[in-house]
Amino acid sequence: MGADPARIQLRPFEARHTAAVGELIVTIQREEFGFDIDLERQPDLSAIPAYYQRGAGNFWVALDQEQVIGTIALKDIGQHGVALRKMFVAADYRGAAWGVAMKLLHAALDWARQHAVRNVFLGTTEKFHAAHRFYEKHGFSQIDKTDLPASFPFMPVDTRFYLLNLRQTDASSPP
Template sequence: MIQIVPFDSRHAAGVVSLILPIQQSEFGIPITLDDQPDLRDVPGFYRRAAGNFWVALDGEAVVGSIALLDIGNHQGALRKMFVAASHRGREHGVAKQLLDTLIQGARTHGVQEIFLGTTAKFLAAHRFYEKSGFREIDRMALPQGFPVMAVDTRFYCLATTQNAA
């Protein structure tokens, strides 16, 4: 049974072991741990204001991750959403559980819009986000505080309340 829990320091090595191989080997993105200081200090980077970082656990093994970065103005950035290949797909439901947890956490903390950036290579992710209610937006429509990564070429937004634009 998969559990979604807030990040704890005991998950640090598992998070790195999950994320780096997906970025580097699976998608051929030339990124290292040193390029991602947020992974060296998850609580300090993500647990500010409405932000948080969650992991999906299969027993004690980290099989998924997702983060909400508070970017101000009742807005958040979805970051670090990764699911181990062994746990992907609708039959496992890990990605949906992670995203549902993030959206509920965002709503609880008054976040009205969630933005994300992704690469053109993550085709399955594009379909997943669109099926989950995210709409593709132009880079110019991103809020000023959104941290655009060098590899990001597609951007999405989800209104978490009916009042959000």
């Protein structure tokens, strides 16, 4: 069956997505990237509304006929900033033919703009080479860890950091 991006729906996280979100993320982390991690060591995934869905933050799922095939989150870290977290797309749904990652990122950035966010920060690992290219293609610039705000939620595996200044990207867009 060929890719049919029209059937992919983005929705804000609801409690009924909890198990599927955890399974998707942990499976990618462990099986694709070899991280020794489980759901218990990611307490944010069992408290998504309290952790992400507050202030300028939110958490979205990409669905293919109710199957969770992608996730993205923004965590409000104060001072008009958010941390982009938990961006994962199931292997079978990656690539331009599907556009799932791009849809997720655009939804999150549109939300951020609507909530007066100025800076989107993210941390990732050296292993996520495709993610590096994706973020850079979408305007993120690599920054040093010391350039992150004190409120940024560090993950032990993160060794590479990015910033997207929404004021700069919006200045190049028509009013």
